[in-house]
Amino acid sequence: MNALTRPAAPLAGAAFDHPEFDAHEQVVFAHDRDTGLMAILCVHDTRLGPALGGCRVWPYASAADALTDALRLSRGMTYKNALAGLDLGGGKAVIIADPRKDKTADLMRAFGHHVERMNGSYITAEDVGVSPADMEAVAERTDHVRGTARTGLGDPSPYTALGVFVGIRAALAHVYGSDTLAGRTVSVQGLGHVGFDLASQLHAAGAKLIVSDIHAPAVDRAVAAFGAIAVDPGEAHAVEADVFAPCALGAGLNATTIPAIRARIVAGAANNQLATPADGEALKARGILYAPDYAINAGGVISIALARPGGDDALVREKTLAIAATLTRIFERARAEDVTPERIADRMAEERLAAAGR
Structure with missing residues (x-):
């Protein structure tokens, strides 16, 4: 039974008791009988504005796993948008499907229909398993979508990558006193x-x-283009390197992987990298600098939030490059207060949210 035909568990009532539920404003379970769409759309917080966050297509093992991801990711978007200085709340959507086998334009149009039914409380965009073409299909059913040719700059991933790149350099400067990458090894x-x-x-x-x-x-x-060394994904955290850059799925920093990390810095694009708050403390105890994921990977959301039709990305690039300065402030404050960087990032975001809620 594939992801599209697997019956969803009765999770709606359980959402309020879910360990990842954090005063979310909306949790919507969406189904379309014609395409087999099964999606969960979460709005976490709209104090700063409508909830903006991408749509992820992934063959989750269960509907429960999909709900966990949607709740975690939507909360992360609230903090990401707040820390990036955007007047937007946080939301996220997940579609239970294999992006290489099950995803079709009709499926994405059906998803767009359900986004439209949320009446603007949630604005969707590209995420894992979703392409710019998929977003164009979504846009046929709703105007509450970003990252399309009509809404500005299209694919946000180059800006996410740029933000992570300058964030890695900021982390290198903090740890080694120089941001140069020449001779450094990154996994x-x-x-x-x-x-x-x-x-x-x-x-x-x-x-x-x-x-x-x-x-x-x-x-x-990548091996052909960059002369890179290939390793199994399950070993990427354990290789000898200056920087470990997780750019896949979340929760990869956990009680199993952290003791094996050999890099001095963890800085990558993946969302929700820490499996639990204790894992951030474990990194600090090992002397590993962690760049909070929602701070370093904000370039994509900056691009879809601030882009304007016509292709001028000067403002987007300026705000994305500023991620380095934001991380430097986080690192310095964390060192001065002897706490983890993610705790400082959380405080900075929460201060802005509290001010908006007054």
């Missing part, structure tokens, strides 16, 4: 749109690359 885990673009920028700046992905052709392409 990039995940070679999707963002990961591959990041690898390209790192290579151009002189970094040595170790790469991994569950999709073998992406690895082969």
Whole structure:
């Protein structure tokens, strides 16, 4: 039974008791009988404005796993948008499907129909398993979509990659006193749109690359283009490197992986990298600098929030490059207060949310 035909568990009532439920304003379970769409759309917080966050297509093992991801990711978007200085709340959507086998234009149009039914409380965009063409299909059914040719700059992934690139340099400067990448080794885990673009920028700046992905052709392409060393994705965190850059799915920093990390810095594009709050403390105890994911990977949401039709990306690039300065403030304050960087990032975001709620 594939992801599209698997019956969804009766989760709506359980959402309020879910450990990842955090005063979410809306949790919508959406189904379309013609296409088999099964989606969960979450709005976490709209104190700063309508909830903006991408749509992820993934073959979750269960509807419960999909709900966990949607709740976690939507909360992360609230903090990401707040810390990036955007007048937007946080939301996220997940579609239970294999993006390589089950995804169709009709499926994405059906998803767009359900976004439209939320009447603007949620604005969708591209995420894992979703392409710019998919967003164009969504836009046929709703205006509450970003990252399309009509709404501005199209694919947001180059800006996500740019933000992570300058964020890695800020982390290097904090740890080593220099932001140069020449001679540094970076392990990039995940070679999707963002990961591959990041690898390209790192290579151009002189970094040595170790790469991994569950999709073998992406690895082969990176090895050929950058002279990278390929490893199994499950070993990417444990290789000897200056920087470990997780750019795949979340919760990869956990009680199993953290003791094996050999890099001094963890800085990548993946969302919700820490499996639990205790894992951030574990990184700090090992002397590993962690760049809070929603701070370093905000370039994509900046691009879809601030883009304007016509292709002028000057403002977007300016705000994306400023991610380096934001991270530097986080790192310095965390060191001064002897706490983890993610705690400082949370405080900075919560201060802005509290001010908006007054």
